[in-house]
Structures are given as C-alpha cells and as structure tokens.
Amino acid sequence: MGNSSSMLTQYDIEEVQQHCQRLFSQQEIVSLYERFCQLDRNAKGFISADEFLSVPEFAMHPLSQRLLKMVDGLNFKDFVAFLSAFSAKASVQMKIKLIFKVYDSDGNGKVSFNDILEVLRDLSGSFISDNQREQVLTQLLKEAGYSKDSYLTLDDFIKVLGSPGLKMEVEVPVD
Amino acid sequence: MSSNQGKLKPSSSELDLDRPNIEDYLPSGASIQEPHGKLRLSDLLDISPILTEAAGAIVDDSFTRCFKSNSPEPWNWNVYLFPLWCFGVVFRYLILFPARAIVLTIGWIIFLSCFIPVHFLLKGNDALRKKLERVLVELICSFFVASWTGVVKYHGPRPSMRPKQVFVANHTSMIDFIILEQMTAFAVIMQKHPGWVGLLQSTILESVGCIWFNRSEAKDREIVAKKLREHSQGADNNPLLIFPEGTCVNNQYSVMFKKGAFELGCTVCPVAIKYNKIFVDAFWNSRKQSFTMHLLQLMTSWAVVCDVWYLEPQNLRPGETAIEFAERVRDIISVRAGLRKVPWDGYLKYSRPSPKHRERKQQSFAESVLRRLEEK
Numbered sequence: 001m002g003n004s005s006s007m008l009t010q011y012d013i014e015e016v017q018q019h020c021q022r023l024f025s026q027q028e029i030v031s032l033y034e035r036f037c038q039l040d041r042n043a044k045g046f047i048s049a050d051e052f053l054s055v056p057e058f059a060m061h062p063l064s065q066r067l068l069k070m071v072d073g074l075n076f077k078d079f080v081a082f083l084s085a086f087s088a089k090a091s092v093q094m095k096i097k098l099i100f101k102v103y104d105s106d107g108n109g110k111v112s113f114n115d116i117l118e119v120l121r122d123l124s125g126s127f128i129s130d131n132q133r134e135q136v137l138t139q140l141l142k143e144a145g146y147s148k149d150s151y152l153t154l155d156d157f158i159k160v161l162g163s164p165g166l167k168m169e170v171e172v173p174v175d
Numbered sequence: 176m177s178s179n180q181g182k183l184k185p186s187s188s189e190l191d192l193d194r195p196n197i198e199d200y201l202p203s204g205a206s207i208q209e210p211h212g213k214l215r216l217s218d219l220l221d222i223s224p225i226l227t228e229a230a231g232a233i234v235d236d237s238f239t240r241c242f243k244s245n246s247p248e249p250w251n252w253n254v255y256l257f258p259l260w261c262f263g264v265v266f267r268y269l270i271l272f273p274a275r276a277i278v279l280t281i282g283w284i285i286f287l288s289c290f291i292p293v294h295f296l297l298k299g300n301d302a303l304r305k306k307l308e309r310v311l312v313e314l315i316c317s318f319f320v321a322s323w324t325g326v327v328k329y330h331g332p333r334p335s336m337r338p339k340q341v342f343v344a345n346h347t348s349m350i351d352f353i354i355l356e357q358m359t360a361f362a363v364i365m366q367k368h369p370g371w372v373g374l375l376q377s378t379i380l381e382s383v384g385c386i387w388f389n390r391s392e393a394k395d396r397e398i399v400a401k402k403l404r405e406h407s408q409g410a411d412n413n414p415l416l417i418f419p420e421g422t423c424v425n426n427q428y429s430v431m432f433k434k435g436a437f438e439l440g441c442t443v444c445p446v447a448i449k450y451n452k453i454f455v456d457a458f459w460n461s462r463k464q465s466f467t468m469h470l471l472q473l474m475t476s477w478a479v480v481c482d483v484w485y486l487e488p489q490n491l492r493p494g495e496t497a498i499e500f501a502e503r504v505r506d507i508i509s510v511r512a513g514l515r516k517v518p519w520d521g522y523l524k525y526s527r528p529s530p531k532h533r534e535r536k537q538q539s540f541a542e543s544v545l546r547r548l549e550e551k
Binding site: 035038039041052053054055056057059061063064067071083086095098102103116119120123124125126127128136140143157160161166168171172173 | 214215216217219220221222223224225226227228229230231232233234235236237238239243462519523524527528532533534536537538540541542544545548
C-alpha cells in the first residue's frame with residue numbers, strides 16, 4: 001500500500017476488501033482511505049493516539065481511552081477491519097464480539113466482574129458511587145443467573161445481548 | 176493564523192465560557208430514544224449505541240471537515256487538456272509570477288520610501304502622520320492584492336470611522352486582513368507570528384494600531400479584553416477588525432464566534448467574505464503550509480476571486496447575552512457567505528475538549544441507569 005502516495009490502486013482496494021470480509025463496498029473503502037489520510041497527518045501509514053484525539057467528538061467520548069488501545073497504530077487494512085464491525089452487513093455476532101473485546105481489556109477471553117465495573121466506571125464517572133455500581137451489577141448478574149465470581153465468555157455475551165434488534169451501524173459517507 | 180506547533184494540553188475551563196450547549200447541535204443517539212422499563216443485565220452490558228457514536232466520530236466528524244482543504248478539481252486529464260494545462264503552468268510560473276513579484280517589489284519600494292520619512296519626520300504632527308500612514312498601508316495592501324490578481328467585489332456601504340464600533344468577519348486566511356485593509360485601514364487583533372510576518376506586524380501594523388494576543392496563555396484573554404475595550408472607546412483610533420472564530424476555517428463552515436468582540440459595548444458591523452475556488456482555494460491550512468508557501472501558492476495561481484459584503488451593523492438587544500449576540504451575528508455572516516455552522520470552538524485545533532463534555536455524557540448515562548433501577 002503506497003504510504004507516500006494517496007492513491008489506492010484497484011489491487012489495494014481488493015486486498016483491503018478481502019481483509020474485512022467484504023463488509024464494505026469498494027467505494028466505501030476509498031472514502032475510508034480519504035478519511036485515514038486526513039487523520040494521518042504526516043503520512044506515516046498509521047494514525048497515532050494523538051491524531052485520534054484531535055477529533056473532538058472522539059476525545060469527549062467516555063470510552064475513548066479503551067477504544068484508543070484498540071485502534072492506536074493500526075495501518076489502513078486493520079483500520080478498515082476494525083470498522084467493519086460497524087458495517088450494516090456485519091453479523092450480530094461480529095458486533096457482540098467487538099463489544100466483548102471492549103470489556104475484555106486484558107484479552108484473556110474472559111470478562112470478570114471487575115472488568116465490567118471498570119467499563120461502568122468509564123461510562124458513569126463520578127455520578128454513581130463505586131458501592132452503588134457494585135450493588136447494581138451484582139443484583140443484575142444474579143437476576144440473569146450469574147454470580148459475582150462468574151467469568152463471562154463470548155458465548156455468555158451472545159446469550160445476553162444476542163437479540164436481532166442489536167443495532168451498531170455507522171454509515172460511511174460516499175461522495 | 177497560527178504557528179505550526181500543536182500545543183495539545185487540556186483546555187482551560189475559561190474556554191468553556193465561550194459556547195452554548197454543544198449537545199444541542201450534536202446528534203447523540205442515546206438521548207433520542209430514552210430506554211424504558213426495568214433495568215436488566217443486557218441493558219447494562221449493551222454499549223452498542225455508545226460505540227456507534229465513537230465509530231461515527233472516527234469515520235466522519237464535523238470539526239475536521241471545517242479544516243479540510245478543498246482544492247478545485249483537476250481538469251487536465253486528457254490528451255488535449257493536459258498540454259493546455261502544462262502551457263498554463265509554464266505561463267503562471269515563468270511569466271505571471273515574476274511579473275507579480277516585480278509589481279510587489281515596486282510597491283514595497285514606493286511604500287517604504289514614503290512610509291519611513293513620514294513615520295520619522297512627522298513625529299510631531301500626529302494627526303497628519305496617522306492619516307498618511309493609513310493611506311500608505313491601504314496602498315501596500317492594494318499592491319499585495321494586485322500581486323495575486325485579486326478580483327475582489329465589495330458590496331455594501333464602506334466602513335466609516337466612528338467611535339464605539341467594531342468589525343467582525345469570518346476567517347479563511349491571513350489574506351482576509353489584506354483584502355479588507357486595502358479598502359479601509361483597520362486596526363486589527365492578531366496572533367503574534369515569528370519570522371518576516373512578525374517583523375511586519377511590529378513595524379507597519381503598529382502604525383494602524385494593533386493588539387497582540389497569545390493563544391497559549393490563559394490569562395492573556397483578560398489583558399486582551401481590556402485592550403480591546405480601550406481601543407474601541409478611542410475616537411481617533413482606526414476601526415477595529417476582529418476575527419471572532421480565532422482560527423482559519425476553510426470558507427465552507429463557520430466555527431463558534433468568541434464572545435470577546437461582542438461584550439465591548441459597541442456596535443458590531445458584520446463583514447462576510449466568500450472566496451470563489453475557481454482558480455485557487457484561498458484557505459490557509461496552517462497545519463499543512465507556512466504562510467510564505469501559502470502566499471507563493473496564491474502568486475502562482477491565475478487569480479484570487481472573492482466577494483466581500485459589509486452587512487448591517489448590529490447592536491446588543493435588551494436581554495441578550497454576549498454569546499447569543501455572537502451567535503446571531505455568526506448566523507448573519509454565515510447566511511450571507513453560504514457557510515454551514517458547526518458548534519465547535521476553533522481552539523480545539525490546538526487543545527483537547529474540556530472534561531465537562533465527557534462528564535455530561537456520564538451524567539446522563541448515570542441518571543438513566545438510576546432511574547430505571549427504580550422502575551419495577
């Protein structure tokens with residue numbers, strides 16, 4: 001992939017499309033490449049954390065630090081692969097997999113009580129006390145048939161979240 | 176108008192005072208459909224709307240769009256257009272550019288040979304000296320505009336010199352100042368620049384009356400506000416020109432106006448500037464080019480075409496806050512110049528958003544959870 005030129009060849013586009021399981025159309029990949037080059041200011045071939053944070057809407061997002069760990073330093077192919085979970089054509093399973101990855105910050109395939117607590121902390125900040133968060137989570141886990149010491153796997157997530165109504169889609173603007 | 180350093184530090188809380196609620200403008204999916212019913216584990220774990228917002232911001236966001244250079248479409252893409260374009264390039268670089276450089280040099284010679292004597296010899300006779308300096312500054316600006324073959328159409332009544340009035344305009348490049356200055360010698364408030372621009376600022380612009388600010392200093396704002404007030408009250412100071420956006424925007428959007436210009440107790444005269452991109456995109460993308468390169472780019476293009484509208488002076492309405500006044504004037508200018516309004520503070524180019532926004536999102540999430548906990 002030509003880092004110095006901002007022109008994608010047809011071959012490049014097809015390679016990227018293959019990599020993201022054809023979840024984006026070729027036009028969308030071209031648009032995403034334009035966006036990638038716009039964010040990657042000095043054409044290094046990847047977008048640094050700083051450059052992501054220069055998008056104010058992203059910087060003020062409660063989960064921005066977690067997402068940064070997942071997108072920092074990705075090259076274009078992986079950038080598209082990451083975003084492909086947000087394509088309208090992506091399966092519900094793919095979307096839940098991404099949600100799981102956000103919770104499972106140490107990547108060991110299991111989401112613990114603490115992992116969920118930490119995400120909740122990012123989402124609610126100082127507006128709910130730690131105690132209250134623990135209480136709420138323990139209660140909800142119990143109601144769903146888990147305990148405080150359970151480790152949730154991807155399958156558990158699919159069971160809990162896997163309603164067909166799960167919507168997580170982003171539209172790529174195409175000129 | 177900035178140097179190329181991105182000083183990325185958390186923004187001071189003072190920047191917050193400048194804008195109304197961003198959430199009023201932003202599409203935030205979470206607040207549109209308030210979830211109801213008893214809280215379950217799936218509701219707590221389901222971060223899909225929040226992730227969608229983040230991914231949406233990664234894919235496209237209204238802030239970055241404001242600073243995107245939109246060069247005119249290349250038209251040199253076939254067998255006979257390409258040689259025509261090559262001929263155009265040769266003509267522009269080898270004939271037009273030297274001719275313009277010569278014109279500009281002549282202009283500088285005339286200017287300096289008049290300005291220096293006037294400045295030093297008429298030290299005693301201030302009124303006459305100021306008048307002559309004003310005319311000379313207008314002259315050199317006209318030379319600058321000629322050096323890019325500026326085709327500027329002015330609409331509306333010429334600005335007059337009255338006390339207690341300030342002029343505000345949308346900002347696309349530092350040449351905005353030159354284009355307006357060739358008609359009327361404004362006093363201006365500017366970021367102090369390094370290099371030859373800084374030298375010009377401290378010598379020539381000093382004579383028409385200039386106020387410096389330093390974006391990176393927090394306390395600076397109060398000092399500048401005071402200077403602005405003093406200047407606008409003075410009867411024989413040149414009318415003050417302010418660019419309330421605080422940074423260069425690409426002439427298709429307008430960012431939030433800072434309220435400083437609107438709380439001076441003066442009449443505000445809006446000026447709208449719209450560049451025609453037909454030959455060149457006049458947006459100075461300070462992250463991509465230095466000002467010198469920007470000028471050279473203009474001098475090697477066919478022409479800089481723009482329209483300037485002097486709009487009806489506005490006063491603070493009873494019961495209106497300075498921020499509302501600023502928004503109202505921004506509306507007037509944006510409508511006239513065909514700009515789309517975005518709710519962002521231009522200074523976000525150099526600093527991060529205040530933690531207040533994140534906290535607001537956290538608060539609304541927390542409230543939603545707690546509320547649903549009560550429901551049985």
